[in-house]
Amino acid sequence: MRLQIEKVVYGGAGLAHQAEAGKAVFVPFTLPGEIVEAELSVEKDAYGGAELVRVIEASSDRVAPGCVHFGACGGCQLQHAEYSAQMRMKAGILRESLERVGLVELPEVQSHGDAFWGYRNRIRLRIAEMDGALRLGYNRRGSNEFLPIQECPIAAPLLWRAASALLKLAETDKGAERWLRGAVEIEFFSNGDETKLQMTLFVRGALSADLKGLCERLRVVVPELVGAGVSILAKESALRSRRTERPAAGASWGAEGLLYRAAGADYWVSRGGFFQVNRFLIDTMVRLVTEGREGRLAWDLYAGVGLFSKALAKAFERVVGVEGSETAAADLAGTLKGPRTQAICASTVDFLRHTVIQRERPEVVVMDPPRAGLGADVCELLVRLKAAELVYVSCDPVTLARDLKVLVDGGYALVELHLVDMFPQTFHQETVVVLRRGA
Template identity: 60%
Template sequence: MKLQIEKLVYGGPGVAHLSEGTAAGEAVLVPFTLQGELIEASLLEQNKSNEASLLHVLDASGDRVQPRCVHFGECGGCHYQHADYPAQKKIKISILRETLERAGLKTLPEIQSHTADPWGYRNRMRLRVKKVDSTLRVGYNRRGTNEFLPIQECPITAPLLWRAAQSVLQAAVEDSMIQRWIDNVSDIELFTSGDETKLQMSLFVLKQQQPGLASFCERMKQLVPELVGAGSSLIKPPGPQRQIQKPYPLESWGASGLSYHAAGEDYWVSRGGFFQVNRFLVDELVEIVATNRQGTLAWDLFAGVGLFSRALAKKFAQVVAVEVAGSDLVNSFKGPGKRAVEATAVEFLRHTAVQRDRPQLIVMDPPRAGVGAEVCSLLARVSAPELVYVSCDPVTLGRDLKMLVDAGYRVEQLHSVDLFPQTFHLETVVVLRR
């Protein structure tokens, strides 16, 4: 069937409406399309969401380009490589505004866009390891499936990460003992400092095995001198109700983390710990959140390793950093005017909402689920003059902003910080004031 793509929506696909038959008027989602294109597509069988597969582009958009990666379309990681980068920025800003307006936020400021190099930006990658025709390969999942896709490149990751992945395969080929050890590895996660001078490696194994990590890492160190530490963990298949089991730590080698320099500070990131993934935009993200803000007291909820807390501590007399997995934070964020609290945001707010201390600023950077109704209610009770909300999901962001606006806040600034070029993912910074 022929379809005219009307717009792109969150998640990556373009939207068209059927013009003929009993289903006329129904929306159809077609990945890898662009606004205004005339395409030929085929509805997928047994698909409740009316998703179609793109067969041919009959009238291409002027924004369409040749994808840089040979795996684009097969791999589930990227969604927009068929659009030039200026078009990607416009797509994301349009989707962000429409999503927030749909949540009931009608009076919004102009969205400010912040970008950097759209290639080689990722400081972390996680790869599956599997034999294909008796040859060890690394790869991702094929789009929309759990099927293994062996890859030969990943241009959105830092070059050091791909070099390290290739070195794993080289080490296995050169040494039969290493190969036997690697045969038990299911996944490898690689994390690099922003300047690519240090590398951490996490290996996830399917069963406990004989020691062998040290000899493997010593060979890897010869191939990749940037390697500073590694660890192996036992990973189990999903349990009842398909629950993912937490990996069980086994052997380790070298340092337990690495020092990541960003925004004029050094942050200790433990192996497997969270840090912002775009190595080119971390400094700008910190500047948007923390620059030109000062006062007596600030709270940083969902603080992670203290990325924003450190910057805030330069301008506020006291900063309280709150993180549920806060062992690294407790050890590193201390000294005059600095306090780390290992707790969930809701636990912290339940306790502090009845206290007399009132911050001038609250920063929050929650996971995709957002902060939720109870946190929004508690924030309204605390009634800080200024909130800064860092979001990686526009849908939950819209839901939470609507509750905060209904509680008396107004949206003063909207920033689109493109931490995930070539993908549909959106990072947004919102400044709210009473």
């Protein structure tokens, strides 16, 4: 079918409408204004999905992808778009997501970007054997099928260099080969300047092999390696969702984490612990969330290792960081050691239920929830709390819009809206929203 692309939607596909039926059709790897030929691949009552056959009239924003695996790999969706066009499309998606729930009085979207290649400080790769050789890769687009890769340009160069070195080592080293054949995935995490590296091997069931020997031999060619560990996954399914997986700790070598320098401070991040993934924009994120805010008390909810808590502690008499993950909460406690700070291991909803009935009220509440957002219970408790200012960091515009509608209906006004492009070349986006009570 011949289609004209109207816009790009959340998820990265271009939206068009069939001329005859007026049905919406979503076509990946297309850009607004383009005329394309596409082949229908999915047909539902209300919409269809199609695969791009060829571009008949290309957008001036179309560029050659920067990775040989683009299109086959499930990791990136927007490499065919010039970077400023990616930013414009994401800003439009953010605004439309908010308007769709009835938030029409919106501040201007302020966009923040930086280097758009080599930005990831963490990658997690699958391990498989193909044609008699061990390979590392990701999932093929839209499936769980293994895709072997030979490069990943959005990853910090150290990460792919380490992955390649490990594969090379396994060609001649029986110990390395044993580990890779026994593992299903491997993760590499580096600090911002690529001087320190952590490695995690994910295995199904216990694996008896010499981790120390593997790491010492790998460190000869990757001297940045400071620590490694084994995570033992459940045996029942190799395709179990990472979000529901609760691995057990196995053998370890070297440091249990690494010191990450960001926004003028040092943060201890345990192996496997969460930290913002874009090494070039972390400082910008901290500045947007904390700069110019001061007072008696601030809360940092979903605090992680304390990225925002530590910056807030410079300007507030007291800062409370709240984190539900035991691993991250332990790192948070190490970050918030001063007499004016407190680290609490608890879910945000439990913390708010307990504190909302207390007299103590923070001037500022910072929130950086996972993709699922705050949810109705947390939003309603925040409305009851009546803090003067809320700063909401979101990685999903749909759940963000849902939550903001509750907060605005509860008496808050949106006063700042920042798009921070933490995930260039992909459809993912990060947003910082500032809300003030009665503004």
